[in-house]
Amino acid sequence: MNIQNLRVAFLTLGCKVNYYETSKMEDAFKAAGAQIVSVDEKADIYIINTCTVTNIADRKSRQMLHRARKKNPDSIIVACGCYVNSATEEKVRAEGVDICITNDLKPEIVKILSSYYMDKQIINSETGYDETSTTKGVQKRTRAYIKIQDGCNQYCSYCIIPYVRGVLRSRNPEDVCEEIESLAKEGYKEIVITGIHLSSYGVDFNVEEENRSKITANAFTESKGAPLISLLENVSKIDGIERIRLGSIEPRIITEEFAKGLSEIKGFCPHFHLSLQSGCDTTLKRMNRHYTTHEYAESVDILRRCFDAPAITTDIIVGFAGETDEEFETTCDYAAKIGFSDIHVFKYSRRSGTVADSYPNQINESLKHERSNKLIDITSRLKANYESLFLGKKVSVLTEDTVELGGMRYIEGYTERYVRVRIPLESNSPDIAENNLMLVTVEGVTSDGVLLGK
Numbered sequence: 001m002n003i004q005n006l007r008v009a010f011l012t013l014g015c016k017v018n019y020y021e022t023s024k025m026e027d028a029f030k031a032a033g034a035q036i037v038s039v040d041e042k043a044d045i046y047i048i049n050t051c052t053v054t055n056i057a058d059r060k061s062r063q064m065l066h067r068a069r070k071k072n073p074d075s076i077i078v079a080c081g082c083y084v085n086s087a088t089e090e091k092v093r094a095e096g097v098d099i100c101i102t103n104d105l106k107p108e109i110v111k112i113l114s115s116y117y118m119d120k121q122i123i124n125s126e127t128g129y130d131e132t133s134t135t136k137g138v139q140k141r142t143r144a145y146i147k148i149q150d151g152c153n154q155y156c157s158y159c160i161i162p163y164v165r166g167v168l169r170s171r172n173p174e175d176v177c178e179e180i181e182s183l184a185k186e187g188y189k190e191i192v193i194t195g196i197h198l199s200s201y202g203v204d205f206n207v208e209e210e211n212r213s214k215i216t217a218n219a220f221t222e223s224k225g226a227p228l229i230s231l232l233e234n235v236s237k238i239d240g241i242e243r244i245r246l247g248s249i250e251p252r253i254i255t256e257e258f259a260k261g262l263s264e265i266k267g268f269c270p271h272f273h274l275s276l277q278s279g280c281d282t283t284l285k286r287m288n289r290h291y292t293t294h295e296y297a298e299s300v301d302i303l304r305r306c307f308d309a310p311a312i313t314t315d316i317i318v319g320f321a322g323e324t325d326e327e328f329e330t331t332c333d334y335a336a337k338i339g340f341s342d343i344h345v346f347k348y349s350r351r352s353g354t355v356a357d358s359y360p361n362q363i364n365e366s367l368k369h370e371r372s373n374k375l376i377d378i379t380s381r382l383k384a385n386y387e388s389l390f391l392g393k394k395v396s397v398l399t400e401d402t403v404e405l406g407g408m409r410y411i412e413g414y415t416e417r418y419v420r421v422r423i424p425l426e427s428n429s430p431d432i433a434e435n436n437l438m439l440v441t442v443e444g445v446t447s448d449g450v451l452l453g454k
């Protein structure tokens, strides 16, 4: 039984790993002959790839499931992902869900749906929908996300992921390279290497299944990131791959040796997302993060010695349980001192089942909001400072999209340091196209932080 001609819509919540897994599921449906459509359109199957990182993520996941059901009452609603792993099946089904798929079964999704249809005897290749309608939501062939690792053994006090995704598991490098080779053949030029705890990649290579849970939170510092470097070296040799970008890594993986190793990899992008979460040591301790602000700053110094103007971006949680005014101010001062090029600011959201959920002195929402606004203001200043470094300089851009703004046409893309660039189409050669690497001179910066190139 196949699911040919059915219209399948995806909606993804949460992290890059989830987005990666959605793209794999999309590919599997396409290979089976299904048509991927936008979630705003009428579909036969809606697949909601859920997240459970906070109570708010849970709520959002439930809302999306509910909304999909309303969109087409006759459709099949599939819930997959971390919310399905953490909630009871009964609770998930209460949102009108027909099929629940846990994270480990995502690769089997087409098979599961096919047998579901077979059971229900509702397969019908004449779905009656217009085959020529638009298929928004289909990925562009520029940048592809690859998951090389899943699970986490860090147990940060606010995070449910180790309980939901389980202990860490790394993919074997040959497998990863094979997948990237086929993406390169499809035309992808940039690869983003992702994982739940990327820095731990490979520490489980010689560990038996039953001993994985014993891998400590510090194990990766002993491996010095060698398995990751070796994988990236192999990726850089794949024909057609021009850029390699790393997802979020831990400050403790960065040593002189590791940074030097990265700097020697062809096409490696000097963009480092080092999760900080708090710039105050007492808060970091309550979060059960395993580094100090001093160690973090040392890692940043190493990166700045080994790379020219690297982009250092981060995540910071404001309003974590018990965060005093002084602790928050310490974080703000620290963020300014580090000079991040961008900060993703998150308001702490309690997650039942985590250690921090039972902490005393939880912060009220209005104070979280106030702190978040303050840190967002600091972020805008830091971002503008960083972007001004490129004025008058030449930057390499991988073009992605053609956009129309105020009657003018532009092509947009990102630099190696992940700064968005907009280039007026008129001022460039006729061969300007999407998915092209070009060298442009930065002539200005827009108020919303986009570099203007020529």
Ligand code: SF4
Pocket (backbone or CB within 6 Å): 152, 153, 154, 155, 156, 159, 160, 161, 162, 196, 197
């Ligand atoms: S490192 Fe911490 S925040 Fe990240 S997935 Fe692991 S436990 Fe969660």
